[in-house]
Amino acid sequence: METTLAPGGVATDLLPSPQPVQLLDPDGVLVEQAAGNHQYTAPSAERLLELWRGMVIGRRLDVQSTALTKQGRLAVYPSSRGQEACQVGAVQAITGRDWMFPTYRESVALFTRGIDPVEALTLLRGDAHCGYDPMAHKTAPQCTPLSTQLLHAAGAAYGEKRRGSDAVALAFIGDGATSEGDFHEALNFAAVFSAPVIFFVQNNKYAISVPLAKQSKAPALAYKGIGYGVRSEQIDGNDPAAVLAVMDAAVEHARSGHGPFLIEAHTYRMDAHTNADDASRYRTADEVSAWLAKDPLARLQTWLTINGHLDEAAIRDAEQEGEERASDLRDRMNAEPQVDPNSLFDNVFAEPTPQQREQQAMVRAELEADASYAEEESR
Template identity: 50%
Template sequence: MVDEREPASGDPHRRGRRTAEELLPADELVQLLDADGVRHEHPRYTAEVGDDALRELYRWMNVVRAVDRESIHLQRQGQLGVYASGLGQEAAQVGSASALADADWVFPSYRELGVGMVRGVDPVRLLHLNRGTWLADHDPHEHGFAPPSIPIGTQALHAVGFALGALFDGAPIVAVTYLGDGATSEGDTHEALTFAGVMGAPVVFFVQNNQYAISVPVEEQTAAPTLAHKGVGYGIPAVRVDGNDVLGTYAVTREAVDRARAGEGPTLIEAVTYRREAHTTSDDADRYRPREEVEAAEARDPILRMARYLRANDLLDDAAEREVQDAAARLAGEVRARLYDAPHGDPRELFSHVYVDPTGHFEEQAALLERELGERGQAPR
């Protein structure tokens, strides 16, 4: 008897569908570099990275950390309104971003300064958003880096839509969306995962499980055994990786991106890491988590372990280390100087790219802004 629920064979929507057993993720984290900087073999994932590329991953993590630290200082000095630090998440961001092709597209949240920098986005342009002087100011097309989403989870839908567009065009482009653990509870994320699974979209959901959504710990975020297990319900293969291991995050992302490009559909990656700073500069994390927990995370530092590995393999010495640190500090200083000097954008642009046919409310708000600017002596257009 024909099961009428079965679509005709060859239905593109059923390509690459997997059984429950095939989808069940391993509980253990993929780890190619442990906290002591010792490299391990993995039966499935390898990071085929040459010596120069290893040093480059290390350099990027240091540069990202320096700009991140500078951004916190800038906020403390009143130069940024608010800033969401990625301290401790450098391996998750640099490793995954380094696995993408130039033609791929990233759909980030507000915490992805590191991913943006690896994509070649000038951090000053991203920090305009935090300074309130401009909207996301980079060219998304030049870098394959969409404007950061502040509403949680919305970027997952943008990524899936974009990926489906690429699929329909036959373009070998993969969309990668970056989400937090909290974002996995959002309706938008659910819809994005459902759609991606059903349609076999060339998309990677890169979840940085940094253990907290503001003050909500991941244990209270979900009753699922792990965030990766959620993939089973969407028919999406998932993998858990040590998010503080830059080689591990590179390897699992590389595989996911390659599979997506080969028409094998989406992947959910759970990169297990830790947010060592407060949620944002407006948050006081000491109110909801013990200091010892943060200190324990410091011992798993992604940069330290990479330094240990490089030194043990004669790829880094004191002089090279100093060079990396000096260059990172120099860049952070340049970011500060250029941010001070950057012109303020025209606030009217807030209204420029939203609706083709503006709604009544929208026009009222634009008029209100125009009046306010007039009162401040900023000539109307």
């Protein structure tokens, strides 16, 4: 197929839509897609209902996780309240054979992936670097350094391709991380080697306290894929239907051998960066209120209700499940974790090195000495 070039020589099939793709407006009304370089198939009501339920449960678990920091059960928690459409919608578009590479803010994505919430929160409690089995869940450990997981995602996707698998990799990233060198290296590698990876940018307008205007002069972050030959799109990240529709297209693009896909989702985090942050120092109450009116959960719930796909009984049922899962999470997180200091040496090398064995023996000897001293003192 012959590629059409826009003025300036840019391939139009790579360009994102001039305006973020939107299928449902903030009032939950279905709207006609704006003219753009691509048109997307609206998800079925059944899939949107599943997405809505995942958002209800995910938000309740997110709120509970925030409460756990106030109870001293988590050292820190980066809430994703307001970004549920991005996290639940993106995860529901991939399958169990696909890989996921989360950041520290993707707790709701991990919950949606089917990972035990207690295991998902282990990192944030400080018990271990990762509380779940990455291989079993095809989910990499949550990444705190900005954008370093994108290189891993590109490599994993390329590895799957070399094995003859049609698995894709979904890599989450924030807007601030698009300024990091690893972001650009990952896009370039993925494009050159046609790695089936989807880079999903949740543009929540702030890199902690740095506003987007002080991060980039690009007309949209989605345009950053063009220079590397990466198909790109921007979406209304608070529109669950648009998230799922564009993710479906991205997965199909990557899985069918056409290489990487970059998505910029315009969204907003309703809470502070973490419980250690005071967001009122850099954003106004009016700004937050304006985004509250764009709540992705309320938007989808309105559309489902108006069109007869959701009733009060179903809403109560989903909310009840959310309460039960939040209660279970609270009860299990209130139990003191049993931590073995020797676990420091687990999962470091496939075959422990002589130095690691020596260090482990030193720790074991010190623990035994402490135990002997405590026993003598108790006599």
